[in-house]
Amino acid sequence: xxxxxxxxxxxxxxxxxxxxxCNHSTISGNEYVYWYxxxxxxxxxxxxxxxxxxxxxxxxxxxxxxxxxxxxLILPHATLRDTAVYYCIVKGYNQGGKLIFGQGTELxxxx
Amino acid sequence: xxxxxxxxxxxVLKTGQSMTLxxxxxxxxEYMSWYRQDPGMGLRLIHYSVGAGITDQGEVPNGYNVSxxxxxxxxxxLLSAAPSQTSVYFCASHTIQGSYNEQFFGPGTRLTVx
Numbered sequence: 001x002x003x004x005x006x007x008x009x010x011x012x013x014x015x016x017x018x019x020x021x022c023n024h025s026t027i028s029g030n031e032y033v034y035w036y037x038x039x040x041x042x043x044x045x046x047x048x049x050x051x052x053x054x055x056x057x058x059x060x061x062x063x064x065x066x067x068x069x070x071x072x073l074i075l076p077h078a079t080l081r082d083t084a085v086y087y088c089i090v091k092g093y094n095q096g097g098k099l100i101f102g103q104g105t106e107l108x109x110x111x
Numbered sequence: 112x113x114x115x116x117x118x119x120x121x122x123v124l125k126t127g128q129s130m131t132l133x134x135x136x137x138x139x140x141e142y143m144s145w146y147r148q149d150p151g152m153g154l155r156l157i158h159y160s161v162g163a164g165i166t167d168q169g170e171v172p173n174g175y176n177v178s179x180x181x182x183x184x185x186x187x188x189l190l191s192a193a194p195s196q197t198s199v200y201f202c203a204s205h206t207i208q209g210s211y212n213e214q215f216f217g218p219g220t221r222l223t224v225x
Contacts, residue, residue: 036214043115043201043216044154087153098144098169099214101153 004088009106012082018075020105022088025069031090033064035073038104039084047073047086078109112137115217117202123223124192132187132220134202140215141207143185147171147198148219154201160185161207192224 005023012018024033035047048055048062050071055062061074075082087104118133136143144159146169156169160179174196176188185204189196202217 041199041219043203043218044214045216046213098156098159099154100170101146101155103151103153 004090004102006086006088006102006105008103009108011108011110012075012078014080014109014111015077018078018082018107018109020073020075020086020088020107021070022073023070024088024090027068027090028092031092033062033068033071034089034091034099035060035062036087036089036099036101037082037084038087039081044087044101078107080109080111083107083109114138115202115204115215117200117217117220119220120218121221123225124189125225126193128192130189130192132189132200132202132222134185134187134217135183136185136202136204136215137183138204138206138215139182140204141182143179143202143204144169144214145175145177145185145187146201146203147196148201149198157187157200189222194224196222197224198222 032049032051034049036044038044048057048060050062050064064071085104085106087101089099115136141162145157146154148154155171157175158177160166163179163182166177166179179185200220203214205214
C-alpha cells in the first residue's frame with residue numbers, strides 16, 4: 001500500500017470550508033484514496049473515497065490531482081462537530097479491508 | 112440494526128491474566144477485523160477474517176488469538192496480558208460485495224493492563 005503524508009494539525013473557523021491535504025506520491029494505478037475520521041475516542045467513520053475523479057457526497061468532497069499524487073478533502077461548511085482526526089488512506093480495491101492508518105490530521109473547528 | 116457492538120467498554124487486567132474481547136455485527140458482513148490504537152497513534156490491524164472459519168494475521172498479531180465460528184461474532188483473545196497491550200481495541204466489519212465496502216467500526220474497548 002502507498003504511504004500517505006498529512007499535516008499533523010489544522011484549524012478552521014466554524015462555517016468556513018476546511019481543506020485537508022494528503023500526499024500519496026507512490027500511489028499505484030489500482031489504488032483508491034479513502035478518508036475516514038475519528039471523533040474523540042470513538043470508532044473511525046468512513047467519509048468518502050475516490051480513484052481519479054473528484055467525488056462528492058453529503059459529508060464532503062474529494063479532489064484528486066490529475067497525476068493522483070495528492071488529494072484534498074473538503075468539508076464545505078465546517079461545524080464544531082467536525083472537530084476530529086482525519087485519516088487519508090490509500091488501498092487497492094482487491095486488498096480486502098486491511099486499512100493502514102497513519103497519524104492523520106487533527107482538525108480543530110473553532111467558533 | 113445495532114451495527115458493530117463490542118463488550119466490555121472498559122477492562123482492567125493484571126499482567127498474566129487472560130481475557131476475551133467480544134465483537135458482534137448484525138449486518139451479515141463477511142469481513143471482520145480487530146485494530147488497536149495506542150495514545151496519539153493511528154489504528155493498527157491485529158487480525159482479520161474474510162468469513163466464518165477463515166482468519167489471518169495483521170500488522171501486530173503477537174499475543175492475540177482469534178476465531179470465527181459464525182458470521183456474526185469475532186472474539187479477540189489475550190492469552191497472557193502484558194502492559195504493552197494497554198490500548199483501545201476497535202472491531203470493524205464490512206461486506207465484500209459491491210465496488211467499495213465502507214468499514215463500520217464499533218465503539219471500542221479500553222483495556223488497561225497493570
